[in-house]
Amino acid sequence: MREVKLILVGCGNIGRAVLGSILDKGRELKRLGFSIKVVGACECNGSVVDEKGVDLEKLVSLPIDKCCGWSGRKTLDVIRSVPADIVVEVTPGNIRNGEPGLGHIKAALESGKHVVTSNKAPLVVAFKELAGLAAKNGVEMRYEATVGGAIPIINLYENELSPNSIVSILGVLNGTTNYILTKMSQEGVDFDVALKEAQNLGFAETNPDYDVKGIDTAAKVVILANALMGGDVGLRDVKVRGIEEITPEAVDLAKEYGYEIKLVGDVGNLEVSPRLVPAEHPLNVPGNLNAIQVQTDIAGPITLVGAGAGPKETSSSILSDILAIARML
Amino acid sequence: MREVKLILVGCGNIGRAVLGSILDKGRELKRLGFSIKVVGACECNGSVVDEKGVDLEKLVSLPIDKCCGWSGRKTLDVIRSVPADIVVEVTPGNIRNGEPGLGHIKAALESGKHVVTSNKAPLVVAFKELAGLAAKNGVEMRYEATVGGAIPIINLYENELSPNSIVSILGVLNGTTNYILTKMSQEGVDFDVALKEAQNLGFAETNPDYDVKGIDTAAKVVILANALMGGDVGLRDVKVRGIEEITPEAVDLAKEYGYEIKLVGDVGNLEVSPRLVPAEHPLNVPGNLNAIQVQTDIAGPITLVGAGAGPKETSSSILSDILAIARML
Numbered sequence: 063m064r065e066v067k068l069i070l071v072g073c074g075n076i077g078r079a080v081l082g083s084i085l086d087k088g089r090e091l092k093r094l095g096f097s098i099k100v101v102g103a104c105e106c107n108g109s110v111v112d113e114k115g116v117d118l119e120k121l122v123s124l125p126i127d128k129c130c131g132w133s134g135r136k137t138l139d140v141i142r143s144v145p146a147d148i149v150v151e152v153t154p155g156n157i158r159n160g161e162p163g164l165g166h167i168k169a170a171l172e173s174g175k176h177v178v179t180s181n182k183a184p185l186v187v188a189f190k191e192l193a194g195l196a197a198k199n200g201v202e203m204r205y206e207a208t209v210g211g212a213i214p215i216i217n218l219y220e221n222e223l224s225p226n227s228i229v230s231i232l233g234v235l236n237g238t239t240n241y242i243l244t245k246m247s248q249e250g251v252d253f254d255v256a257l258k259e260a261q262n263l264g265f266a267e268t269n270p271d272y273d274v275k276g277i278d279t280a281a282k283v284v285i286l287a288n289a290l291m292g293g294d295v296g297l298r299d300v301k302v303r304g305i306e307e308i309t310p311e312a313v314d315l316a317k318e319y320g321y322e323i324k325l326v327g328d329v330g331n332l333e334v335s336p337r338l339v340p341a342e343h344p345l346n347v348p349g350n351l352n353a354i355q356v357q358t359d360i361a362g363p364i365t366l367v368g369a370g371a372g373p374k375e376t377s378s379s380i381l382s383d384i385l386a387i388a389r390m391l
Numbered sequence: 392m393r394e395v396k397l398i399l400v401g402c403g404n405i406g407r408a409v410l411g412s413i414l415d416k417g418r419e420l421k422r423l424g425f426s427i428k429v430v431g432a433c434e435c436n437g438s439v440v441d442e443k444g445v446d447l448e449k450l451v452s453l454p455i456d457k458c459c460g461w462s463g464r465k466t467l468d469v470i471r472s473v474p475a476d477i478v479v480e481v482t483p484g485n486i487r488n489g490e491p492g493l494g495h496i497k498a499a500l501e502s503g504k505h506v507v508t509s510n511k512a513p514l515v516v517a518f519k520e521l522a523g524l525a526a527k528n529g530v531e532m533r534y535e536a537t538v539g540g541a542i543p544i545i546n547l548y549e550n551e552l553s554p555n556s557i558v559s560i561l562g563v564l565n566g567t568t569n570y571i572l573t574k575m576s577q578e579g580v581d582f583d584v585a586l587k588e589a590q591n592l593g594f595a596e597t598n599p600d601y602d603v604k605g606i607d608t609a610a611k612v613v614i615l616a617n618a619l620m621g622g623d624v625g626l627r628d629v630k631v632r633g634i635e636e637i638t639p640e641a642v643d644l645a646k647e648y649g650y651e652i653k654l655v656g657d658v659g660n661l662e663v664s665p666r667l668v669p670a671e672h673p674l675n676v677p678g679n680l681n682a683i684q685v686q687t688d689i690a691g692p693i694t695l696v697g698a699g700a701g702p703k704e705t706s707s708s709i710l711s712d713i714l715a716i717a718r719m720l
Contacts, residue, residue, distance in 0.1 A: 214551030
C-alpha cells in the first residue's frame with residue numbers, strides 16, 4: 063500500500079468535492095494500491111495541518127466561513143514546509159495575473175512537490191514558466207480539470223492517442239454560453255432572457271462577462287494550445303468574440319439551413335467565436351455540456367462529450383491526476 | 392532506447408495499417424524511447440521470420456496474395472518459438488468458435504508473450520479463459536481495437552476514469568447499421584435501398600447479416616461487459632434484435648417527435664436493439680460513426696465519438712496498446 067500525502071489548497075466547492083471523492087473511493091483506491099492522506103488544508107490564508115492526517119469527514123462538513131476563520135499557518139508556509147507528495151491547488155484565480163494560485167503552484171514546485179490543479183489562471187498567465195519549473199525540480203504538474211471539467215482530454219492525448227499527431231482541436235468549452243445558445247435555439251428567446259434564466263439556475267455569474275464574452279473559452283484555448291499543440295501563447299494571442307450579439311433571428315436562420323450557432327474555441331487557430339455547427343456534428347451538444355473534437359493523423363477525429371463543470375464531476379479529473387502521479391511515486 | 396519485438400499475425404488490411412503506422416511514426420516512437428522491430432509476420436499459415444527485423448517497407452508493398460503464398464514456418468510455430476515481446480493478432484475471426492485467433496492468442500500467452508489484438512472473436516468466445524491465461528503467465532492481453540475502432544474506450548476507463556465506477560454503458564457500436572439508419576432518416580429511403588448503397592460503398596458485406604442483425608454489436612457488448620463491468624458472459628447471454636424490420640415510416644414518426652432510431656448496445660442490460668435516441672443526445676451520431684456513452688459515478692456521463700472502423704483508424708488503438716505494454720517492459 064502506497065501512502066500518498068496531499069496538501070489541499072482551497073476548501074471551496076471543488077476542494078470539498080475532491081475530499082468527498084477521496085472519502086467515497088477509499089476502498090477502490092486501496093484496491094489500486096493507494097491510500098490518500100490529507101496532511102494539510104488551506105483556505106483564506108489560514109490552515110489546518112496534521113501530519114497524521116486531517117479528519118476529512120469533519121473537514122467536509124465544516125461550513126466554508128469556518129474554514130475562512132482558520133488561524134493556523136499561512137498557505138505558502140504550509141505548501142513549503144509541510145512534508146507532502148502532492149499539492150492540490152483548487153482556489154479561484156485571477157485570469158490577468160494568475161494569483162493567488164500562481165504563487166501557490168510555484169512554491170509547491172520549488173519545494174519539490176507535485177502539483178494537481180483545476181485553476182486555469184496560473185496556467186494561462188505562466189504555462190511555460192510553470193512547466194519549466196516542474197521539469198527543473200523533477201516533479202509533475204497536472205491540470206486535467208482546467209479544461210472541460212470531467213472530460214479527460216489532456217490525459218487521453220498523452221496516453222491513449224499517443225503517438226498520434228494533432229491536426230486541430232475544436233471545442234465547445236463553456237457550459238454557460240452553451241446553455242444560453244441552446245435555450246435561444248430551443249425556445250426562440252433572446253439573449254437577455256436566456257442569460258437571466260442561466261443566472262437564476264446558477265449556471266451564470268451575476269457578472270457574466272467572463273463567460274459570454276468568450277474569455278473563459280479563450281483561457282481554455284490557451285491551455286490546450288500550450289499543453290497539446292506545442293504552443294507558447296497567452297490570452298493576448300487569442301482572437302475572441304463572444305455571444306452577446308447573437309440574435310434569435312440569427313439562431314433561427316442557422317437552424318433553417320441545418321446548423322446551430324455554438325461558441326467554438328479553435329485551438330490551432332487561436333480563435334474563439336460563434337460558429338455554425340451542422341446539427342448532426344458531434345460538437346453540437348445541448349445544454350451546459352462541453353464537447354472537444356481532436357483531429358488526429360492516425361485515429362481521425364475523436365470527440366469527447368461530458369460535464370464541463372460541477373464540483374463532483376471536476377473532482378474526477380483531479381483524482382485521476384492524483385492517481386497518475388501516485389503510480390509514478 | 393527500448394527495442395520492442397513484435398510478431399504480426401495477419402497481414403491483411405489491418406495488419407498492413409499497423410505496419411504503416413509503425414513506419415510513419417518511427418521518429419515519434421523514438422522520441423518516446425521506443426523502437427519497434429517486427430521479427431515475424433504470418434499469413435495463411437505461412438510466415439517470414441527475421442530476428443534482425445523484417446523489411447517493413449517491402450512487406451507493406453507486397454500484395455496480400457503474395458503473403459498468402461509464404462511457405463515459411465507455420466503460424467503457431469512462429470508464435471511459440473520466435474523470441475518476441477508482443478504478438479499482434481489481427482486475423483479475421485469466427486464469432487462462434489473464436490478461431491483461428493483463439494489458438495494464436497492462447498499460444499502467445501502460454502509462451503509468455505504479451506498480446507495485442509483487434510480480433511473480437513476469441514474474446515467473445517473465451518474472455519475469462521484468456522484473461523486468466525494472461526494473468527497466470529504474467530503477461531498483458533490488450534484489445535482496445537476490438538470495440539469502437541479508433542475510440543479508446545477501454546484504456547480511457549482503466550486510466551483516466553479510474554477510480555470511477557461504471558453505472559451503465561450505451562453505444563452505437565456498428566458503423567454499417569448506423570450508416571443505413573442515417574440514410575433512411577436523411578433521405579427517407581427504405582432499408583433495402585440504404586443497405587444496397589452501404590454495400591456499394593464497401594461499408595456493408597455481401598452477406599450483411601452479421602451487421603444488420605445486431606450480432607457484431609452484441610459481440611462488442613460481450614467484450615465491454617466482461618472487460619469493464621466485471622461480467623462473465625458470452626453471446627448467448629445477449630438479447631439481440633437487428634434493424635431489418637425498421638421502416639421509413641417508423642423513422643419518420645420518430646423524427647416527428649424529436650428522436651432518431653439507432654441500433655444501441657446496452658452493456659449493463661446485455662441487450663442490443665433499435666432504440667429511440669433524442670436528436671440532441673450525444674449518442675445520436677450520423678453516418679458510420681460510432682459513439683459510446685459511459686455513465687460513471689463521479690464524472691457523470693462521458694461520451695466518446697469517432698471512427699468505429701477503418702484499418703488506419705484501428706491501427707491507432709493497436710499502436711496505443713503496443714505502447715502501453717512497451718512502457719511496462
